[in-house]
Amino acid sequence: MKVFIVYCHPSEDSFTSCVRDAFISGLKDAGHEYIVSDLYKMDFKTDMTEAEYLRDTYYRNTPAPADDVLAEQAKINASDVIVFIYPVFWSEAPAKLVGWFDRVWTYGFAYGEKTMKTLEKGLILCSAGNPRERLEEFGILDSMKKVMLGDRLFGRVKQAEFVVFDNTSREYELREKNWEQHLKTAYEKGKNLLTHP
Numbered sequence: 181m182k183v184f185i186v187y188c189h190p191s192e193d194s195f196t197s198c199v200r201d202a203f204i205s206g207l208k209d210a211g212h213e214y215i216v217s218d219l220y221k222m223d224f225k226t227d228m229t230e231a232e233y234l235r236d237t238y239y240r241n242t243p244a245p246a247d248d249v250l251a252e253q254a255k256i257n258a259s260d261v262i263v264f265i266y267p268v269f270w271s272e273a274p275a276k277l278v279g280w281f282d283r284v285w286t287y288g289f290a291y292g293e294k295t296m297k298t299l300e301k302g303l304i305l306c307s308a309g310n311p312r313e314r315l316e317e318f319g320i321l322d323s324m325k326k327v328m329l330g331d332r333l334f335g336r337v338k339q340a341e342f343v344v345f346d347n348t349s350r351e352y353e354l355r356e357k358n359w360e361q362h363l364k365t366a367y368e369k370g371k372n373l374l375t376h377p
């Protein structure tokens with residue numbers, strides 16, 4: 181399988197970077213190919229221009245998307261699986277990843293007369309500082325899942341999976357305690373890519 185990883189974390193001094201590395205180890209051990217868009221390292225531009233806004237909101241195919249957007253779309257259409265790896269920031273993906281969707285999921289590619297390939301799988305691996313119970317208490321976990329799976333990936337992947345690694349805040353001792361188990365899970369998600377839970 182050809183796997184496209186959209187990675188979004190501002191620092192290598194992070195648990196999330198270890199999730200990325202463990203997942204990639206699993207992919208390699210299973211013989212999958214992969215490419216990574218590291219959105220902060222690429223300094224991916226995430227603010228829409230007015231022209232981009234008008235193009236999408238008027239459901240127009242013109243003007244052509246910008247080169248950086250076309251490059252991301254080409255990576256998607258050359259892949260079988262898309263994977264998003266990021267930390268939860270204020271109960272959402274980081275603004276940089278949200279902006280990636282704003283610009284890359286264009287009219288004529290991700291909606292309208294779609295040219296986006298229907299991928300075999302969409303996988304989300306996100307790390308959350310809070311414990312799962314806290315994320316569930318106000319329906320935050322559910323809302324994050326709904327936005328990613330029910331909106332951004334819906335109709336664009338054949339199979340979708342959302343994995344959250346909780347308790348990863350430096351505030352909690354469980355960060356260290358769960359570290360190995362979480363990374364084992366990330367590795368296995370790469371190794372057994374298409375296995376549904």
Ligand SMILES: Cc1cc2nc3c(=O)[nH]c(=O)nc-3n(C[C@H](O)[C@H](O)[C@H](O)COP(=O)(O)O)c2cc1C
Binds near residue numbers: 196307349350
């Ligand atoms: C600006 C910011 C906002 C955050 N918001 C949340 C949040 O809403 N919910 C949560 O569970 N964790 C939140 N966190 C914690 C991150 O998800 C944290 O990065 C996570 O524990 C992953 O660890 P890592 O940064 O070492 O990869 C936030 C962190 C930052 C820096």
